[in-house]
Amino acid sequence: SMDNQVKALEHFETALRKYGKLGNPMEKARVWARMGQLYQAQGKLDQAQKFYQQALQTFAALDDDINQSATLFAMGQLEMKRGNYETAENHLRQSIEVTENVRSMSTTRDLIAAFSATVHDRYLQYIQCLMRRNDKQAAVQAFEISESARARSLAEFLRGTETNLLAHVDPELARQEKSLRYSIRAKENEKVDLVRGKYEKENLEKLDAELAQLEEQYKSVSATISQRYPAYDQITRPRGWDLSRIQREVIKDDDTLLLEYILGSDKSYVWAITREGFSAHEITGEVGKTAETLYNLLKAPKGNENELTQTAGVLSQMVLSPVAGQLNKRRIIVIADGALNYIPFQMLPSPSSNPEPLVAQHEIINAPSASILGELREEVAGRGVRSKVLAAFGNPALGTRPTDQASNQVASGEHLRYALRDIELNGDNFDLSAIGELFFAEREINSLREIATPAATFAATGVAANRKQLFSMDFSQYAILHFATHGFLDPKRPEHSGILLSMVDDQGKQQKGFISLQDVYSLRAPVDLVVLSACRSGLGREIRGEGLVGLTRGFMYAGATTVVASLWKVDDEATSELMKRFYIEMLQNKKTPDEALRLAQNIIRQTPGWSAPHFWAGFTLQGEYKYVVHSRPGWRRYSVVIVIGLLLIVSVSVAGLYRYRVRGSAVK
Numbered sequence: 001s002m003d004n005q006v007k008a009l010e011h012f013e014t015a016l017r018k019y020g021k022l023g024n025p026m027e028k029a030r031v032w033a034r035m036g037q038l039y040q041a042q043g044k045l046d047q048a049q050k051f052y053q054q055a056l057q058t059f060a061a062l063d064d065d066i067n068q069s070a071t072l073f074a075m076g077q078l079e080m081k082r083g084n085y086e087t088a089e090n091h092l093r094q095s096i097e098v099t100e101n102v103r104s105m106s107t108t109r110d111l112i113a114a115f116s117a118t119v120h121d122r123y124l125q126y127i128q129c130l131m132r133r134n135d136k137q138a139a140v141q142a143f144e145i146s147e148s149a150r151a152r153s154l155a156e157f158l159r160g161t162e163t164n165l166l167a168h169v170d171p172e173l174a175r176q177e178k179s180l181r182y183s184i185r186a187k188e189n190e191k192v193d194l195v196r197g198k199y200e201k202e203n204l205e206k207l208d209a210e211l212a213q214l215e216e217q218y219k220s221v222s223a224t225i226s227q228r229y230p231a232y233d234q235i236t237r238p239r240g241w242d243l244s245r246i247q248r249e250v251i252k253d254d255d256t257l258l259l260e261y262i263l264g265s266d267k268s269y270v271w272a273i274t275r276e277g278f279s280a281h282e283i284t285g286e287v288g289k290t291a292e293t294l295y296n297l298l299k300a301p302k303g304n305e306n307e308l309t310q311t312a313g314v315l316s317q318m319v320l321s322p323v324a325g326q327l328n329k330r331r332i333i334v335i336a337d338g339a340l341n342y343i344p345f346q347m348l349p350s351p352s353s354n355p356e357p358l359v360a361q362h363e364i365i366n367a368p369s370a371s372i373l374g375e376l377r378e379e380v381a382g383r384g385v386r387s388k389v390l391a392a393f394g395n396p397a398l399g400t401r402p403t404d405q406a407s408n409q410v411a412s413g414e415h416l417r418y419a420l421r422d423i424e425l426n427g428d429n430f431d432l433s434a435i436g437e438l439f440f441a442e443r444e445i446n447s448l449r450e451i452a453t454p455a456a457t458f459a460a461t462g463v464a465a466n467r468k469q470l471f472s473m474d475f476s477q478y479a480i481l482h483f484a485t486h487g488f489l490d491p492k493r494p495e496h497s498g499i500l501l502s503m504v505d506d507q508g509k510q511q512k513g514f515i516s517l518q519d520v521y522s523l524r525a526p527v528d529l530v531v532l533s534a535c536r537s538g539l540g541r542e543i544r545g546e547g548l549v550g551l552t553r554g555f556m557y558a559g560a561t562t563v564v565a566s567l568w569k570v571d572d573e574a575t576s577e578l579m580k581r582f583y584i585e586m587l588q589n590k591k592t593p594d595e596a597l598r599l600a601q602n603i604i605r606q607t608p609g610w611s612a613p614h615f616w617a618g619f620t621l622q623g624e625y626k627y628v629v630h631s632r633p634g635w636r637r638y639s640v641v642i643v644i645g646l647l648l649i650v651s652v653s654v655a656g657l658y659r660y661r662v663r664g665s666a667v668k
Contacts, residue, residue, distance in 0.1 A: 008038055023198035029058035033071050040078055048078055063208070069098035073122050076129070085132050092126040096145075123149030128264055131280065139280035140243050143271045146262050147240030150335075150369040165232055165557070166225075167522035173225055180218040187211045231557050241371040243278060250374045251275045251333075257326055258370060260335035261319065263287055272323040273370075281322035290315045291339035298347070299568035301614050308613070313349055321351040331363045331594065331625075335370060342567055346601065347617035357613070359601050363594040366622045368553050376624040380561050383528070386479045389456040389587065391527075392448055394484030395441035396465040396513065399504035438534055441484040444576040448482060451583045466502040467512055475525040475559070479629050482531045484579075487565065489551060497551045499532065517554055526559030528629050529593060533566060533575055533619075552622045562593050562623040574615040578604045586629050594625040 012035045019027040036051035052075045059068040072095035079088035099122060123145055130142040166174040191207050226233035241250070251258055251274060258273040261283075268283040294315055297308040319340070320327065327350065334345050345366075346359035358364060367373040442461055449457045458478070460469050465485065475481055486500040495517055503513040532551075552563045564582075566575070581603050585596035597619060604616035 005038060005042060009035070012038070025058050026062055026064065029055040029062075029064075030067065032058070033067070033074070036071075036078075037074060040074070040081075045078055045082060049075070052078065065098050069095045069122075072098065073125065076125060080125070080129060085129055089126070089129045092122065092129055095122050096126055120149060124262065124264055127262055127269070128267055131267070131269055131282070136278070136280075139271070140278060142269075143260065143273075143278075143280070144240055144242055146260060146271070147246075147369050147371050150240075150372075165236065165521060168524055169225055169229055169232065173221060173228075176221045177218070177225060180214060180221060184211065184214045184218060187214060231559070239371070240369070241374055243273070246370045246374065247273065247275050247278075249377070250370050255329050256331040256333065257323075257329040258333040258335065259323060260370065261337045261340055263338040263340065270319065270322055272326050274326065274329070277326075279323075279326075283318055283322060285314075285318040287315070287318050288339045290318060291343050295339070295342045295567075298344075298613055298617065301571060301612075303612075303614065305612065309349075312347065312613075315343070316348045316351050320348060324351045327351075327358075327362075329362070331365065332358070333365045333367060333370070333373070335367055344567060344613075344617045344620050346598070346620075347613040357605075357617075359598055359605070359617070363598045363625070364621070365594050365625050366620050368556075368622070372553070372556070373624065376556065376561050377626065380528075380624055380627055383526075383561075386477055386528075388458065388477045388479070389452040390448060390458070390480045390482060391473065391475060391478040392445050392457065392459045392482040392484065393461075393465040393470065393501060394445040394459070394482070395438050395461045396485050396500065396502040397463045397504050398500070398502075398513075399508065399510065438484065438486070438572055440572040440576040441534070444484045444533065444579050445482075447576065447580045448583050451580070451587055452480075463502050463504060463506045466505070467515065470501060470515065471523065475527050478527050480529045480531065481525050481527045481560070482533070482579075484533050486534050486569075487532045487551075489567075517551055520551060520554035521557055523555075523558040525555065528560070528627065529562045529564065530555045530560040531564045531579070533564075533579055534569065534572075556623060560623070561627070562621060562625065564593070564597065564619055564621050566618040567620060568614075568618050570618045571610070571615055574604060574610050577607075577610075578616060578619065590628050592625055592628055594621055597621050 012031050015031045016028060019025075019031065032051045033055035036048040036055065039045075039048035039051065052071055056068060056071045056075070059071060072091050076088045076091035076095060079085070079091060082088075127142045127145050127149070130138045130145070133139075166177060169177075187207065187210060191204070191211065194204060194207060222236070226236075246258070254275055256274070258271075260271045260273070262269050263283075268287050270281050270283055272279045272281065290311065294308070294311045297303045297311060332345070334340075336343070344364070346362070346364040347357050349355050349357055350361075445459050445461055449459055458473075460466075483499055487498070488500070489497050498514055498516040498519065501513045501515060503510060505511050552565065555563050570578075578600050581600035582596050585591040585599050586593060589596075591599065601616045601619070604610050605613075610616060
């Protein structure tokens with residue numbers, strides 16, 4: 001209200017006088033920035049700009065990159081309100097450049113919370129500013145910024161949750177990295193405390209010199225770790241690929257279309273990319289709200305079929321009709337954003353008059369970003385055939401018998417408690433019995449063992465499917481790691497996403513069985529494929545999909561090339577049958593994972609009783625797709641060439657033999 005704004009302004013004026021007397025320039029600058037925000041909210045843009053400018057000059061003088069970046073972001077928003085898009089673009093670009101150079105984001109001593117200026121917010125605002133130009137060059141630049149944004153947002157998310165990315169790094173290097181990181185943080189806080197009051201110039205210069213020395217040492221250690229452990233480098237120092245490289249190395253052929261989405265509060269966009277083409281389109285309508293409605297209809301086993309069909313059609317018109325002319329490709333790669341991360345595009349109807357879902361004609365692949373997909377492809381190229389096919393964990397012992405009811409209330413720990421509550425399985429009373437046993441999981445594991453052959457399979461079920469077993473295995477021998485157990489994609493607290501293994505030991509005693517997102521990042525699993533066949537999730541507002549992306553990317557960081565996961569708890573029997581078909585197509589018929597999943601889903605959707613998308617559409621494939629599981633990389637790609645080459649050799653040999661005989665006859 002106006003009264004509150006007047007009171008806030010009076011409070012800020014008092015604070016300015018106080019910090020002026022104390023000789024505290026940093027706090028004065030923060031107050032100026034907040035005053036700018038207040039005036040901007042009132043529509044007094046000239047006054048807001050004046051205070052932002054004062055704050056920016058002080059932050060720059062104090063080398064306070066974090067607050068400088070936040071203020072530049074606010075100034076960019078202000079100029080967009082004025083319609084000065086060129087100036088806004090300049091401020092927003094500077095904000096991102098400063099962000100790129102900041103190694104770690106502070107959580108308390110800055111203006112990040114005040115301006116809601118997360119890494120994602122800054123990139124999104126810059127992208128929207130670029131897209132207003134309505135020219136191809138700006139649209140290409142916006143797409144490349146989107147690629148960088150996805151990697152940076154994940155890095156920010158992992159930092160915020162303090163996920164350990166050094167579990168498999170040389171212990172001494174890990175110790176040095178941690179020690180230097182903490183020393184730099186302490187020195188930065190010391191500098192903040194110094195400039196809060198009156199200080200001697202030589203003291204600040206001394207601190208800056210010490211900080212610079214620590215920074216150089218940290219860069220050296222980080223460079224060594226990055227060189228030895230490429231996956232760590234990809235996560236901590238993400239680099240987006242440019243358009244031409246994505247077209248050349250990710251899309252590659254003429255039968256693939258890549259769709260990358262960015263959802264904003266006022267405007268949303270989709271970029272459509274083929275090997276030779278590029279186009280950008282604005283999306284109209286409330287995409288996030290429609291996606292949320294559709295998701296809730298999809299996860300219900302007995303939903304309103306007419307409402308589901310209608311909502312799917314509405315969302316299809318929003319996100320697919322702008323690119324309808326390019327949906328003639330067999331393969332569609334989807335880089336989703338926000339609530340679209342939770343929508344399986346294979347169930348969306350074509351935006352044309354054909355009511356068939358996309359899965360009828362198209363293979364659908366999802367990926368965290370096109371750049372990550374390219375990096376995964378590079379990793380696959382160097383892998384050979386594994387000695388074994390399948391490592392499977394399924395139907396873990398949850399200890400959910402009635403006599404165990406009381407102990408179940410406390411056995412799960414904080415992560416599982418939050419996950420269960422946030423996806424509303426059982427409200428605040430997180431009883432494990434609310435999850436239930438997976439009765440067909442045992443049958444699923446047995447079927448997969450027969451398909452992969454018993455000799456090439458390791459299977460752990462019941463109490464044997466436990467945390468200790470998971471972390472003690474050498475997965476480099478296996479092509480596939482399969483979990484037929486409960487998985488949770490927590491939308492409110494993505495760091496609490498994870499999977500559930502045995503909660504009791506063979507004596508019936510409680511044990512830790514929840515494998516959190518942080519645990520996944522410390523796992524070593526360099527397999528071709530990870531399958532999570534019993535995930536469930538809840539979708540709330542303001543969700544960008546970090547839980548799903550974080551968990552998927554976690555298994556990729558652990559070494560997996562591809563992840564197949566369900567977006568909701570699917571019927572146990574239908575899941576078992578779909579997995580059986582999926583594995584038959586992959587391992588016996590030698591289909592690529594994307595081909596195998598499409599064929600399996602089409603079989604299930606044509607099965608009486610399972611035709612609703614709830615039963616077949618929940619599984620999505622994330623990551624690389626151009627390989628045959630448990631086969632030499634590139635074999636399918638080059639098999640035709642090899643056959644042709646052999647035929648040529650035979651032809652040349654026959655011709656040579658014929659000439660030899662003719663020549664011999666002539667001599668005689």
